[in-house]
Amino acid sequence: MSNPPCTILFRNTMRVHDGHVGEFNAAITRAVDFTRGHGPQLMVDVFFAADQMLAHSFQLYGEPDQGILDALADSTGGTDIPITPHPRVAGFVR
Template sequence: MSHQDETILLFRNTMRITDGHLEDFRAAIARAVEFVQQHGPQLMVQTFVDETRMLAHSFQMYRDSDAVRVHWKLADPFIQDVMKHCRVEHFEVFGEPDADVAAGLRSSLGEQTPLTFSPASPASYASAWHLRRSGRARTPPRTRSEAPRRHHHRQQLRQWPMDRPE
């Protein structure tokens, strides 16, 4: 196994939600996240919606570039549904995807969308190895109420609009 094969990839996708599409966007995101949590290869997926600024931030963690390709193949209809209600404003890649995944990202985002790559440091490889071996690389709870209540001081942080009861 090469050094490249050990790379955990973290994607941060910042999306601008189209005016008048907030509820449709939320519904499309909910369907997409539910699908990938059940069938996708991600180690983690979480989306935060900022209603005030009409932005959404999606974080996705993958074991390697092969997992990204599997995700693209399985989730394409869900991705297309989400994209009817937003546009990608910025896309960040942490880690080192292989050349095919990097080219696929560049191609799908086009020249108008900023795309940045931040290579992983050797310390992060050790952390990724530890997460995989310990079995702790799992999808986080979907809502704050499902999360463990160990760190009560963190609950005072700004609540995202998606955390408000309906």
């Protein structure tokens, strides 16, 4: 019996340094535009909390294949943070 479908919601927090907000916004816009055309994500949203100088990104992936899992593991910068998908119990994606 195969596992039921699962999704991955990837949350990333990025610190933005003083004087680099404009550069950061431009780089994030380019990255999201590229991902929209070429990435496997179903959804990408990036928010900037100016009072904390932190940006938060959320990326939603459908049922991941090994390539997506490997790419997510590579994105942790060699910190050996485990990426463990779990089957969905309930929910929906529009």
